[in-house]
Amino acid sequence: MFDPDKLTYLDKSVDRRVCFITGGNSGLGFFTVLHLYLHGYIVYIAGRSKQRVDSAIRQLKDEALVRRAKETPEVLQFRHLGELKFIELDLSKLRSVEHAVKQFKTREKHLNLLILNAGIMAVPYSVTKDGFEIQLQINYVSHFLIADRLIGMMDTSDDVRDPRIIYLSSVGHRFADFHFNLSWEFNHMPNIVFTWFRYGMAKTAGIHMVKSLAKRHPKVLCVAVHPGFVMNTNLFSHFTRLPFFGFLFWVLFQLFGSFFGVTNEEGSYSTLRCLEEDLSTEKDNGKYFATFGVEQKPSSVATNENYADESWAWTVSELSRRGYETDRTS
Ligand SMILES: NC(=O)c1ccc[n+]([C@@H]2O[C@H](COP(=O)([O-])OP(=O)(O)OC[C@H]3O[C@@H](n4cnc5c(N)ncnc54)[C@H](OP(=O)(O)O)[C@@H]3O)[C@@H](O)[C@H]2O)c1
Known part of the structure; x- marks a missing residue:
């Protein structure tokens, strides 16, 4: 089983590593942030509710104190807490994504770790103000825009240590193996069936994004994960x-x-495992890791390079139609 203690503990006065995570105020994202904080990261929790994120930050600080109280002073002298910060971000609005990115750029010069964690699952069909099916926008399109806007802070300078992007996909991406077409919204009844195709499509497109980013930015380690079945x-x-x-x-x-x-905390382990130093851009870029960070092969559609290229082109074009220009290189 993965053990978070194996991850390097950072001292931010000598190695200041910055993380931007979406949806870190709840579920498995909460525990991902907890361990990053305990390991000395500067963590920006991007969320749509300041009240919920502030409350999570209070709980995270309390929980960190409880965990540190169990350690000896000898151990604690090499374990420094990081920092927790709030950034306002509503993934259902592309304008909010641009605003969050701008805010972040005024506060930080570089980014080491981007965790695209927020998500919704199996909700009724609806369309956002930007004109995307809601699961597609929150789980995928907005994360694509964030990655496009922030990756420049990760791979331009050699000062950025070990830059990584981790995308929270799901075993549910396999629903898209029945039919994958990002223009097809699966707006059919009953919702309880077709909503899973919409979720699967978004989570498959997310894996495509990771593979395409890995190809375009070989210095940044880009991976996708399935956290396990985390039912609470x-x-x-x-x-x-x-x-x-x-x-x-x-x-x-x-x-x-x-x-x-698995528990909510164990659900964070696949993400945290992707921070281990044995992973490298040379051998692991674009890979998919499942529960507890065990490497797996995603579905055939998710693995298919042609589909990945089509997803990239489709997303760039749809964002452009809405006035958001992104990386067009093929
Ligand atoms: N749980 C599982 O079994 C499982 C399995 C496979 C994959 N996953 C994936 O793991 C990730 C985390 O899920 P979880 O189980 O921890 O769920 P969760 O507790 O519902 O957490 C989801 C997070 O996403 C945020 N979010 C939702 N809509 C948003 C929006 N419009 N703008 C900004 N943030 C938004 C939520 O913020 P609010 O608190 O403001 O709502 C929350 O922080 C998701 O991507 C999910 O698809 C989970």
């Missing part, structure tokens, strides 16, 4: 909050989780 995060709340059926779904998810699931 807010990801399932659309189902568990349904009137009457919500409780049944909750019971079902708990049962499923008790056989196949």
Whole structure:
């Protein structure tokens, strides 16, 4: 099993590493941030609610104190806490993405770690103000725009140590193997079936993005992960909050989780494993890691280079139509 203690503990006065993470206030993102903070990273938690992120920051600081209280002074002298900061970001609005990126750039000169973690799953069909199906925009398109805007802070200078991008995909990306076409919104009934195709498509496009970024930016290690089945995060709340059926779904998810699931903290391990020093751009760029960070081969559609190129071209063109110019190199 992966052990977060194996990761390097940083002293920010000599090695200041900056992380930008989306959705770090809840679920497995919360524990990802906790371990980064315990390991000395400067973490920008990009979220849509300042109140929720501030409350998470308070809980993270308390939890860090509890964990450090279990260590001896000898151990603690080599373990320095990082910093936790809030950046406002609503992934359902491209304008908010641009604004968050601008804010970040006024505060930092370089970026070591970009974790594209936020997501929604299996919600009813709807279209954002930018005109994308909502799961596609939040899980993929907005993250594509963030990566495009921030990667320049990661790979231009040799001062940026060990730059990495980690995208939270899902085993659910495999739903897109039935049919992959980003222009097809799967707006059909019943939602409980077709919503999974929309989720799968977004998470497959995310894996394509990672592969394409790895090709275009060989100095930045870009990987995708599936965190495992983490049944106690807010990801399932659309189902568990349904009137009457919500409780049944909750019971079902708990049962499923008790056989196949991992805890919220263990859900962060696949992401954290991708920070280990044995991974390198030469041998691991574009790879996919599943529960506890075990390397896996993603679906055939996700692996297919032609599909990856098509996803890139489609996204660049759709963003351009909306006034957002991104990397057009093929
Ligand atoms: N849980 C699992 O079993 C599982 C399995 C496979 C993959 N994943 C992936 O893992 C990632 C984390 O999921 P989780 O289980 O930890 O779920 P979660 O607890 O619901 O966390 C999702 C995070 O995304 C944020 N978010 C949602 N919509 C947003 C928006 N419009 N703008 C900015 N942030 C937004 C949420 O912020 P708010 O608090 O403001 O809503 C929250 O911080 C997701 O990408 C998910 O698809 C999870």
